[in-house]
Amino acid sequence: MKLNRLTPLGTKPPFLLRRLALIFIFSVFVCGTAFGSDIQQVNAEDNKKLLKQADRLIKQGNFVEASKIFRKVLETNPTDSSVKLKLARALLKQRSIVDAYDISYAVVASEPENAHAYAVLGTSLLSAGRFAEARQVLFTALRLDKKEALAWAGFGLLEFYENRIDDSLQNLREAVFHDPNQPDFVFALAQVSARAERYAEAADAYNRFLSISKNTDDERRARIRGLIDFLRFLGYKRSLYQTAGPDNSKVKFSLIGNRPVIELRINERDEPFRFVLDTGSGISVISEETAARLKMTPITRGG
Known part of the structure; x- marks a missing residue:
């Protein structure tokens, strides 16, 4: 029997060996790629579950734990701007204004067409009392997306802080129209409506707030129900105050x-x-003792 000649080291391997080597390399590459994609898929599924958990915590008012989850998700997916903005909004609820500003500013810098990023950044500036800058940034958010509810809400609060009540109401109504299930927007609308002496609208908004807000404790809910009853009573009146007399007096x-x-x-x-x-009060307050002396009876309690 004749033996095949062995190929010395450094020479070209036979065709069969080359083919086997290529198959082996390709198999390793395919397996490695599949294994990597499986890991990515598992991470994506885990992150999806974590984000749902964080959203539930936000609705419950547990912003600290929600923030921890958002940070954990960002560890595996550090480029997800939507999670960054959720984290920024959760930080704003905790009054961590600087951190929220830094996060949203970075997203705006990398995604200059992201309307929601501008809205979060504008809200951060508003919370910091930088009204002029907030107005510019919120305007940019609405220029990019006229349906950006957070920007409308930010404008509503900005106008309220600067005592333009009618403009504030219009902007907050727009915010609630685009995001009717956001408790913060509805609550702000209720407050400004009461300030504008639109008592029936304020009562409706507070009632809506109670129906969509799950993190409000029983004591606060009772106070708001009392306030709703009071606003319903006032809703039958054209105005809470009637001014008369001279323009000036001492x-x-x-x-x-x-x-x-x-x-x-x-x-x-x-x-x-x-x-x-x-001068900053919207209503007059009297003690129960004074009310008794004036023979005034309560129409509701709480508020």
Whole structure:
């Protein structure tokens, strides 16, 4: 029997050996690629579950734990801008304004067409009291996407802070229209509606807030229900206050602990009552003792 000649080292291997080597390399490559894709798929599925858990925590008001989950997801997928923005919004709820600003600013820098990133950045600036910059950034968000609810809400709060109540109402209504299940937007609409003396609308908004907000404790819910009853009562009135008299008048007051205290007569009674003058207050508050002396009966409790 004749033996085949062995191929010395350094010479070209036979065709069969070359083919086997190529098959082996290709198999290793395919297996390695498949194994890597399996890991990525597992990570994606795990992250999806984690994000659902974080969203539930957000609805429950547990922003600290939700933030931890968002950070964990970003460890495996550090380029996911949507998760970064969710983290930024959760940080804003914790008053970590600088961190929220840094995260949203970085997303805006890398994705200049991301309307939601501009909205989160604008909200961060608004929370920091930088109103002029917030206005510009929120405007950019709406220029990119007129349906960006967070930007509308930011504009609504900005107008409210600057005492443009009608504009605030219009913007907050727009925010609620685009995202009717966001409790923060609905609650802000309720507050501004009451400030605008649109009491029926405010009552409806507070009632809507209770129906969609799951993280409100029982005591606060009871207070809001009392406030709703009060607003329903006021809804039958055209205005809470009726102004009359001269345009200017002089009133004597006593300064007690940096609080101006004035004496007023109510319903033509001879007995004067002492009130603290608060120019930032939207309603007048009296004690239960004073209410009893005036023979005033409560229409609801809480609020």
